[in-house]
Each structure stands twice: as C-alpha cells, then as structure tokens.
Amino acid sequence: MILGAVFGAVMLFFILNFSWLLVYGFTHGPSLDKESKAWVDAIVPQVVSKWNADAFLQDSSSELKQTQSKAQISQLMTAFSNQFGPMKKYEGSTGQSLINVNNFHATITAEYRADIVFANGSTTVDILGIKENGQWKILTFLVQ
Numbered sequence: 001m002i003l004g005a006v007f008g009a010v011m012l013f014f015i016l017n018f019s020w021l022l023v024y025g026f027t028h029g030p031s032l033d034k035e036s037k038a039w040v041d042a043i044v045p046q047v048v049s050k051w052n053a054d055a056f057l058q059d060s061s062s063e064l065k066q067t068q069s070k071a072q073i074s075q076l077m078t079a080f081s082n083q084f085g086p087m088k089k090y091e092g093s094t095g096q097s098l099i100n101v102n103n104f105h106a107t108i109t110a111e112y113r114a115d116i117v118f119a120n121g122s123t124t125v126d127i128l129g130i131k132e133n134g135q136w137k138i139l140t141f142l143v144q
Contacts, residue, residue, distance in 0.1 A: 032097035036110035036129060039136040044114045044125055045090045047141070051081040061130050061137035080143060085119030093127075110136065 047056045053074040057065070060073075095112030108131040115124050128140040 032099075032108060032110075036097040036136060037093060037095070037112070039129060040093045040095070040110065040112040040114060040127055041090075043136075043138070044093065044116070044127060045087065047077075048080075048084075048090075048116055048118075048125065049087045051077040051084075053077040056138065056141070059136075059138050061132050061139045063130075064138055064140070084121065084123060087116060087118055089117040091115040091117065107131075109139065 043055070043059050046052065047059075053070065053076075056073055056077065057070060060068075091114075093112040093114040095110060097108060097110040100107045100109060110127075110129040110131075112127050112129070113124050114127065116122065124144045126140070126142040126144065127138065129136045130139045131137075
C-alpha cells in the first residue's frame with residue numbers, strides 16, 4: 001500500500017507539472033509543423049542554390065555559430081559547390097517539429113530531410129532546426 005501511495009503521488013506530480021506540455025503539444029503541434037516546414041522549404045533552397053555561406057550563417061543558431069567559424073562555413077560551401085554544382089530542382093522536405101523537455105525547460109526543434117537535384121547529381125540534406133527567440137535557426141545541416 002505504501003508503494004502504491006508513493007507511485008500515485010509521483011504520478012500526480014508529473015501529471016500536474018507536465019499537463020501544460022500535453023496541452024501545448026495538442027494546441028500548437030500542427031502549427032509548429034507547418035511553420036517549421038515552411039522555414040525549411042525556404043532556407044534550404046536559399047543556401048544550396050548557390051551554396052550561400054552568408055545565408056547559412058544568417059539563419060544559424062547561436063550554438064552553431066559558436067562551433068563553426070565563417071571561414072569554415074565558407075570553405076565547406078565552396079567544396080559543396082565544386083562537388084554538386086548549381087541547384088536544378090528542390091524536391092521538397094519531409095519531417096516534423098518536436099517539443100523536448102529537460103529539467104522543466106521546453107526546447108522546440110524540427111527535424112527534416114530535403115531532396116535536391118544538382119547539375120552534378122542528387123543529394124539529401126538533413127536539417128535540424130531550433131526555435132531561438134521566436135525564430136527558426138539552423139542547428140545542424142548535414143549534406144549526405
């Protein structure tokens with residue numbers, strides 16, 4: 001009985017403290033998916049159409065900017081430009097937004113995969129975005 005009471009108290013604690021997350025997820029989830037997809041479908045072609053380091057850095061998260069310098073990003077974009085050439089067709093993205101909770105702090109992210117056709121072949125870009133100060137920003141940008 002004591003174990004049942006402790007378990008019940010723990011469950012009540014989590015329900016009371018995380019019910020806001022359920023409500024937020026149900027009310028905002030679809031709009032976050034729509035918003036994040038629109039952002040991905042705008043930023044990926046903007047970056048890869050000419051492998052634009054400035055556009056990439058402008059939409060990069062503060063965390064990404066702390067780990068990668070402008071020179072490193074420019075060098076990477078030049079290498080991708082040489083390998084793939086100009087973009088021929090952006091074929092869209094698939095993915096979704098996510099709400100992560102850690103220590104009662106919610107972080108909103110979005111994971112997408114975009115398919116792109118270039119002059120020298122096709123590739124996919126896996127992008128992880130994060131909502132930072134109300135704006136979507138690039139956290140990771142992996143060219144396959």
